[in-house]
Amino acid sequence: MLGVGYELAASGRPQEQLNTDQQVTFHQEEAYLQDFLAKSDHPEVGVNLEELLEFKIGDATGGPSTKGTTPEALVKKLGGAKQVRLESKATTQLLRLSYGTTQDGRDRYQFEFTHMKDGYYLTAIQGYQPTSKDHLESKQLKxxxxxxxxxxxxxxxxxxxxxxxxxxxxxxxxxxxxxxxxxxxxxxxxxxxxxxxxxxxxxxxxxxxxxxx
Known part of the structure; x- marks a missing residue:
């Protein structure tokens, strides 16, 4: 089931790619989202694969002992995101922070936070064309x-x-x-x-x- 969402880029403007019937204004949430955005219109944060593993991934079902990293802690470490999206699902809300851009224009990293009783917690990280601290490269292998x-x-x-x-x-x-x-x-x-x-x-x-x- 598709949810509805509200999305901000580093410019602070709602993103045009959302369909009109999907857009919803979260007035109480907008100031909250602004806190996670980069101040530059073209933010690029260098994050490598090894650094991703330092963040705690929690259980999306909300188990008290398995809560993940908060968005506040992630932004404190990485800096503001280039894009922030708040998405409303049938049973919860998701907060997505996007960082970096690949050579073909995709988001390099997307951090997904699930809303629980006392806030948002990290429950998944997706990465495309990730980089490494050891400057490793992709290989063509069988x-x-x-x-x-x-x-x-x-x-x-x-x-x-x-x-x-x-x-x-x-x-x-x-x-x-x-x-x-x-x-x-x-x-x-x-x-x-x-x-x-x-x-x-x-x-x-x-x-x-x-x-x-």
């Missing part, structure tokens, strides 16, 4: 390069940093909370098609490979 990665349970699977060194940066990523753990899904474009590499955060505070498909 699927066998991915299926040969060592997966396992708990701390037995290959660590994220080793995967990135071996197969390079993914085309896109999704970080969310699933089955009681934070999951990181990396999407690669191999020579034969897409490959999905799933890792989970473990007790050693690292992400380990659990599945390749």
């Amino acid at each position: 699927k066998v390069a991915f299926t040969n990665l060592a997966s396992g349970k708990e701390k037995t699977g290959m660590k994220l940093e080793d995967i990135l060194q071996k197969v390079g940066l993914p085309q896109s990523l999704l970080l969310n909370y699933k089955d009681g753990k934070t999951a990181l899904v990396l999407t690669y474009r191999a020579q034969e098609g897409l490959v999905f590499v799933t890792l989970q955060a473990q007790k050693d505070a690292r992400y380990h490979l659990v599945k390749v498909e």
